[in-house]
Amino acid sequence: MEYQVQAVLEYVFRMNGSRRNAYPSIVGSGPNACILHYLENNRRMEDGDLLLIDAGCEYGYQASDITRTFPVNGRFTAPQRAIYEIVLRAQLAGIAATRPGQRYEAIHDAARRVLTEGLVALGLLPCGVEESLAMHHYREFYMHGTGHWLGMDVHDVGDYRIRGSSRELEPGMVFTVEPGLYFDPARESATFYLREFSEQEMLERRLRLGATAARRLDEEEKAKAEKIVHPIPREFRGIGVRIEDDILITAEGHDVLTVGAPKTIDEVERICAEAPRLPRW
Ligand SMILES: [Mn+2]
Incomplete structure (x- = not known):
């Protein structure tokens, strides 16, 4: 059950000294991966599902916010893999755009361009890349922003724009980069x-x-x-993928604070095949 995965995750948080979650854990399998703020966590996972986990502990009064998407049976199907690879490329492009002096909105611009290229290549959008971007067609499958400030709160305080223009990134700023793609199971x-x-x-x-x-x-x-x-071809319906890391802007560029969490398809499939390593009491 999704709530059993949640229990293991939060057990690891507590055993490593975190008193609280930074926000309620999202553990959504199959169609639930397409629900952005899914909190019921009460579905039985099935063979062939994806499992989207968006969860973070609070530690030393600081919030974390991490999302990874896993294949429940340990192996991505071809359509799941195709979508996952687009989201991963978009996330890496977003992270690559993070450095001091860069505009905050450059992260979203980089991510949505890569998502759009991928959707066009798969035939999921009716127009070309530039037109699709100008008309924001990617929003049919990517309906949220690419990140938010992170600090003592998970959506921390701070402006994104100052007097109408995007804020410039400065060393010491921390935020998330979290593109995703979602295909409602019932949407034809x-x-x-x-x-x-x-x-x-x-x-x-x-x-x-x-x-x-x-x-x-x-x-x-x-x-x-x-x-x-x-x-929307049947093979993509019901797929929901999001990948989220926490980024610190440094003097030279950026530091991915959540770099320890497996992220490539190979890394994710490898860790799914490993025996669990739970802290002991
Ligand atoms: Mn987030």
């Missing part, structure tokens, strides 16, 4: 609207009009735009 197709927009514009509109009026205007624009209904 996605609707893509042919209209370009900038996130900056949308942000300003929301500030100017308020969330409700901005959403209404957005719906009106969508209704007027041309659209393409594009199929």
